[in-house]
Amino acid sequence: YTSGQDMVSILQLVQNLMHGEEEEEISQAYRLQNVGEQGHMALLGHSLAAYISVLDRERLRKLTTRILSDTTLWLCRLFRYENGSAYYHEDDREGLLKICRLVIHTRYEDYTTEGFNVLYTKQPVIYISSAARTALGQALCNQLGLPLSCMCRVPCNTMFGSQHQMDVALLDRVIKDDVESGKLPLLLVANAGTPGAGHTDKIARLKELCEQYNMWLHIEGVNLATLALGYVSSSVLAATKCDSMTLTLGSWLGLPAVPTVTLYRHEDPSLSLAAGLTSSQPVEKLRALPLWLSLQYLGHDGIVERIKHASQLSQRLLKNLKSLDSIKTSVEDELSSPVVVFKFFWEYSNKDQTSQAVQASAIQHLVLSNQRHISDTFNQWLGEQLAQLVPASGVDVVELEDEGTCVRFSPLMTSAVLGTEIQDVDQLVDCLKMKIPVLTSTLQLREEFEQEVRRTVDLLYIEDLSWPGLGVLRYNYHSDGKNDDEQEKELEKINTELLKKLNELESDLTFSSGPEFGGQKNCVYIGMVTEDLDVSELVETIAATGREIEENSRLLENMTEVVRKGIQEAQLQLQKANEDRLLEEGLLRQIPVVGSVLNWFSPFQASLKGRTFNLTAGSLESTESTYVSKAQGTGTTPPPTPTSSLAKQRLPGQKIFKRSLRSSDAFSETSSVSHCDDLERTDQRPSTLPCGQEQGPLETEKPEKQKEVTQTTKTDTEDIQSDKLPRDCTKVEEQGSQI
Helix, strand or coil, X not given: CCCCCXXXXXXXXXXXXXXXXXXXXXXXXXXXXXXHHHHHHHHHHHHHHHHHCCCCHHHHHHHHHHHHHHHXXXXXXXXXXXXXXXXXXCCCCHHHXXXXXXXXXXXXXXXXXXXXXXXXXXXXXXXXXXXXXXXHHHXXXXXXXXXXXXXXXXXXXCCCCXXXXXXXXXHHHHHHHHHHCCCEEEEEEEEECCCCCCCECCHHHXXXXXXXXXXXXXXXXXXXXXXXXXXCCHHHHHHHHCCEEEECHHHHHCCCCCCEEEEECCCCHHHHHHHCCCCCCHHHHHHHHHHHHHHHHHHHHHHHHHHHHHHHHHHHHHHHHCCCCCEEECCCCCCCCXXXXXEECCCCCCCCCCCXXXXXXXXXXHHHHHHHHHHHHHHHHHHXXXXXXXXXXXXXXXXXXXXXXXXXXXXXXXXXXXXXXXXXXXHHHHHHHHHHHHHHHHHHHHHHHHXXXXXXXXXXXXXXXCCCCCEEEXXXXXXXXXXXXXXXXXXXXXXXXXXXXXXXXXXCCCEECCCCCCCCCCCEEECCCCCXXXXXXXXXXXXXXXXXXXXXXXXXXXXXXXXXXXXXXHHHHHHHHHHHHHHHHCCHHHCHHHHHHHHHHCCCCCCCCCEEEEXXXXXXXXXXXXXXXXXXXXXXXXXXXXXXXXXXXXXXXXXXXXXXXXXXXHCCHHHHHHHCEEECCCCCCCCCCCCCCCCCCCCCCCHHHCCCEEEECCCCCCCCCCCCCCCCCXXXXXXXXXX
């Protein structure tokens, strides 16, 4: 706006942008977190930094130097990093980027004057674990202007040790090969808590290797937070001897908008300035102000208590998970691991694999691959359910290279923000115990469901390994010479109606059309089930319901065509009857005045020639018998509706598709008759007849209530409207005109 706005309007605009009109629709889990007083201190630091920046230069320099030196000293003491310097940055990768530039300036003496020309003689190599953050190496190369060949991903252990730790022996061989080929090993990035599983590399051994080849060792990871505790594992304690480390204090302590800190040791301040780790601008030093305020507010004891509380939450969950047989954990140190990764596993039966081991090796590999995919799908569902049921726990789903899809609990990254307590962990375990039987039952019944569907006519089993549930099926539509488009529309119509009918049943199952993206079209997806599910009854019910829908659809189409042809035939017969009446009455009776006089002197008595239309037979019949007996003929009685084979005895209150878990010998004949009602469901689909075979006229219970449509033989005879569908039997009658 050219004239500007007042403060109230601007703040209102900011509020609307933050919440918008859909504030009421946003669930409580997605609202802004309650930051608390320590959060307000961090947010206050940003406002104070703006005010402090307007001070005079000398006062600003003294103040920023004090803030920066105090914060760096506190952090070095807190995390046992002696004689270190600190770089404060917003992006958590920016600190490592500056460290790489510092190492390049240190190892290439002429880099300041010659630039990238000095890199041609000896190509620098940066080594990163394969378990590191995604795209970290590519981001470093892009920012440093280096080719991707300068980045070397070191595999993790495959034979001995943790499968999430860097293979030190393989790294040693790779470095030797690079040195022999004329390359310069520059920097090694290790993990004290991998992003996925939270495992720590063998930092002490890696430090020895770096000293041997004059390499820089940089450490990052969530386990670095435990350096502030009284007891620290030896693997993490070795990180205090590294050349640099990155600390994400915001997530560890629940502080919003505080910078990430990179601690490093270097003796040449000029190279640090050239690499961008230090700045001569006082305003740049004010980045540490929010952290300076927050650290003073929490104090040493408050910081240690938060980190200790997160570690206790991990130990509490790990202890409870050990008592669950179907849960497999993946932790590095059961005594002090701050990250707990677990997954649901189920042992598949290995029947018929020994006899065909040689012949079906490829098939067995495919089966194992499918089992891995199904396991990942079910653990994905488990993680989403736990996160939804216990949002305060902060669990999430993580993809690991060897374990597959797992559920991760990392309270160091979430508990301070979400306020996770011991009771939240206990609730998480209770929800997990409730979900395990459901997962086990569903996996056990999947194979039976597949076999039942494959042996059932009119049903097609759809293999979808990414669906967390009993399975997927489709009702096959029997096309009668229709083209692909019409067949696709009819298939969609039948399966949509089938899904609607299934959801109307009183059952505990969930029927859906599948996921929004990536699912099969025109299918019925069945969700998780319990152990008392009657799979055969479920499949038979789905097949019978599908047949009923298909036959009703065909009956409606056939009936529409029969009625249309019957009405056309009735119109032709009426037209012929009118012509015969004209010939019988004569031409004079058609003249208005003359005809009236002639009819008065010599009345003409016309014979009644009525017609009745049989919907079932699709034919026109005479109404002479109706006028003689003064009642409509009953015609042929339609065959009775067959009783469904799905009818079964149920206990009072027992839902559909449920097996009775009580033993059969507990019920006698007399008690079962007196206490159990026979609940029968009839298969309501109409019986199909060969083309041209009559099923018999439809009749109602009270013939006297049947309606007749009469047609007079006047010259202005009304045409029968062919677009109306009669309900039972439409009579088209021809009567003589009366004077």
